[in-house]
Amino acid sequence: MTTERTRMARRMLPGLLTRIVVPLAGYAVLRPFVGSDAVALAVAAAVPTVWTIGSLLVRRKLDPFGVLGMAGFGVSLLLLWLTGGSAIAVKLGEPVVTGLLGVACLVSVVVGKPAYALLMRATGRPATGGAGTVTVIIGTLLAVHAAVLVLLAFVLSTTDYLAIGRPVGWGVLAIGIAVLFWYRRRFMAHPRRDA
Numbered sequence: 001m002t003t004e005r006t007r008m009a010r011r012m013l014p015g016l017l018t019r020i021v022v023p024l025a026g027y028a029v030l031r032p033f034v035g036s037d038a039v040a041l042a043v044a045a046a047v048p049t050v051w052t053i054g055s056l057l058v059r060r061k062l063d064p065f066g067v068l069g070m071a072g073f074g075v076s077l078l079l080l081w082l083t084g085g086s087a088i089a090v091k092l093g094e095p096v097v098t099g100l101l102g103v104a105c106l107v108s109v110v111v112g113k114p115a116y117a118l119l120m121r122a123t124g125r126p127a128t129g130g131a132g133t134v135t136v137i138i139g140t141l142l143a144v145h146a147a148v149l150v151l152l153a154f155v156l157s158t159t160d161y162l163a164i165g166r167p168v169g170w171g172v173l174a175i176g177i178a179v180l181f182w183y184r185r186r187f188m189a190h191p192r193r194d195a
Helices: 002-033 037-060 063-082 089-091 093-110 114-124 131-155 158-189
Strands: none
Touching: 002 037, 002 131, 002 158, 037 063, 037 089, 063 089, 063 093, 089 093, 089 131, 089 158, 093 114, 093 131, 114 131, 131 158
């Protein structure tokens, strides 16, 4: 069990470094040579996107966090263009994506079509009981992640946002994923408890 966790951590480490350390270092190096925070931030944020695409081509495996980051980068570029180059637009790319996904999950539960059940069916796996609760956990997790990053984007400088925002965002996601795993374990052990 421990060796499996060690192997998993070793596989994840390059991606985590690429998503957290490289954008911060890239921004710090580029900022003196470009005309604005937004340009330096956009170029530095492109590195994780290139990493995700390269990883997909080499390993033939899609990284969900990488895809989320790519979507955030795309939204950042769109917001950057719409705002005429505002650095805040680049900071808001990822939280816009996670916030919209979170709201979509919560709305799917309200309308009686939990997104988790739909995803399970689409991937050919059985949609087990508790899909509504799992969808609420995921939706809440994504919405909280977005709210925290939006708050940090407005109160922190670009450099501080890169140094603090990403680790805090990953911390929020880690807590949410832990809650999700805890729920799934409890539900699998006692299926009658879930409504």
